[in-house]
Amino acid sequence: MSETPSYTPPPPPPPSPEPPAWLPWEAPNAGLGSLLPTIGGFLVNPIDSFSKMSLTVDLVRPIAYYVIVALIGSIFDLIWGLIFFQSMLGVVRQFLPAESWSQLEPILRAPTVLGFILQLVVAPLVALIVVFVWTAIVHLVLMLIGGDRNGFAATLRTQSYAWTAALAQAIPFVGRLVALVWGLILQIVGLSEAHKIEGWKAAVAVIAPLVACCGCLVAAIVLFGAALVQAIHAAS
Amino acid sequence: MTWRPASRDDRTVAVLWATTIVVGVALRPVWLAAAPLLPHCLWHAWTGLPCPGCGTTRAMMHLLRLDPAGALRYNPLAAIGASAFAAAGLAAPLVAGIAGRVPVFHQGPKPLLVALVGVAVAANWIWLICSGV
Numbered sequence: 349m350s351e352t353p354s355y356t357p358p359p360p361p362p363p364s365p366e367p368p369a370w371l372p373w374e375a376p377n378a379g380l381g382s383l384l385p386t387i388g389g390f391l392v393n394p395i396d397s398f399s400k401m402s403l404t405v406d407l408v409r410p411i412a413y414y415v416i417v418a419l420i421g422s423i424f425d426l427i428w429g430l431i432f433f434q435s436m437l438g439v440v441r442q443f444l445p446a447e448s449w450s451q452l453e454p455i456l457r458a459p460t461v462l463g464f465i466l467q468l469v470v471a472p473l474v475a476l477i478v479v480f481v482w483t484a485i486v487h488l489v490l491m492l493i494g495g496d497r498n499g500f501a502a503t504l505r506t507q508s509y510a511w512t513a514a515l516a517q518a519i520p521f522v523g524r525l526v527a528l529v530w531g532l533i534l535q536i537v538g539l540s541e542a543h544k545i546e547g548w549k550a551a552v553a554v555i556a557p558l559v560a561c562c563g564c565l566v567a568a569i570v571l572f573g574a575a576l577v578q579a580i581h582a583a584s
Numbered sequence: 585m586t587w588r589p590a591s592r593d594d595r596t597v598a599v600l601w602a603t604t605i606v607v608g609v610a611l612r613p614v615w616l617a618a619a620p621l622l623p624h625c626l627w628h629a630w631t632g633l634p635c636p637g638c639g640t641t642r643a644m645m646h647l648l649r650l651d652p653a654g655a656l657r658y659n660p661l662a663a664i665g666a667s668a669f670a671a672a673g674l675a676a677p678l679v680a681g682i683a684g685r686v687p688v689f690h691q692g693p694k695p696l697l698v699a700l701v702g703v704a705v706a707a708n709w710i711w712l713i714c715s716g717v
Contacts, residue, residue: 407596470614473607480604484669492701494693501593504600560636560705 373413374405390512398541403502414508418475421514426464428520483507485557495549506538586688590680598676605673612648619645636709639717661708
């Protein structure tokens with residue numbers, strides 16, 4: 349009598365490796381190669397990316413990320429300025445009152461290569477000032493409404509990564525407008541995750557200073573963007 | 585408000601804060617050249633009244649020219665806020681780096697402070713409207 353071979357089930361598949369619990373940019377020994385996966389994370393799944401953002405890794409890392417991303421955004425902005433200067437000038441002239449245009453025209457000059465290089469040097473410095481001052485204002489509002497659970501550094505980390513939105517300046521004409529809206533969304537999501545606070549508190553911290561101090565500037569940017577879209581539609 | 589030992593992050597923030605002030609002043613020619621390019625206030629154009637932020641750019645330009653009285657005339661809240669921010673930024677590395685301690689504020693909502701800030705913003709706005717900035 350022959351014995352039937354006993355059935356041995358196949359070994360269970362090895363457990364799939366868990367996704368890393370940190371941002372690629374913050375991984376130990378991460379280099380410049382981790383920049384693209386980090387940008388991709390904030391583009392595709394910002395909530396997941398902000399939840400992985402470390403609150404203990406050296407603060408220099410998120411700031412370095414911010415400076416690099418802001419510089420790339422500036423380069424795009426400068427390139428579009430070089431290419432489309434004349435057409436943008438035409439649109440501005442069309443929508444500005446004659447009096448304002450006569451004041452503005454003498455100081456508007458086509459960008460030069462030297463100006464381009466100078467702006468590349470100045471842009472990171474200006475970016476550093478902008479992010480720090482803006483973080484201070486947002487954090488002040490967070491403190492007032494009781495949303496500053498993890499301190500100023502957490503707000504600064506969030507703002508640094510939220511500036512990923514500056515890459516939207518790769519889109520000609522409306523890039524700044526897209527960057528503004530995307531940046532606001534990233535800031536709200538990021539602050540909510542970093543400080544573990546309700547979304548409305550994060551939204552108030554980001555939007556209240558804009559409304560109180562820069563309402564006119566925001567309205568100007570939105571109107572200018574809308575005018576550009578209208579002009580592009582009219583031209584096509 | 586209490587005090588606690590400064591962490592590595594606190595020291596980085598302090599250095600960054602001071603750097604922001606120093607670089608901001610060093611870039612004075614850039615700000616002075618760029619200020620006229622900023623768009624005019626649409627709120628002011630539509631309503632004839634200044635918005636709460638009107639005069640901030642002019643106040644900052646006066647501060648950069650070391651004219652605090654002129655800055656106060658254009659937007660007192662912005663002038664005081666910016667001066668306090670600059671002074672605290674220059675003091676931050678001394679406090680965090682040398683004294684090795686940083687202030688910790690009570691967490692949670694601060695209704696009294698919110699009311700004070702609200703009153704300050706409203707008073708500043710009334711000043712801007714009355715002075716015709």
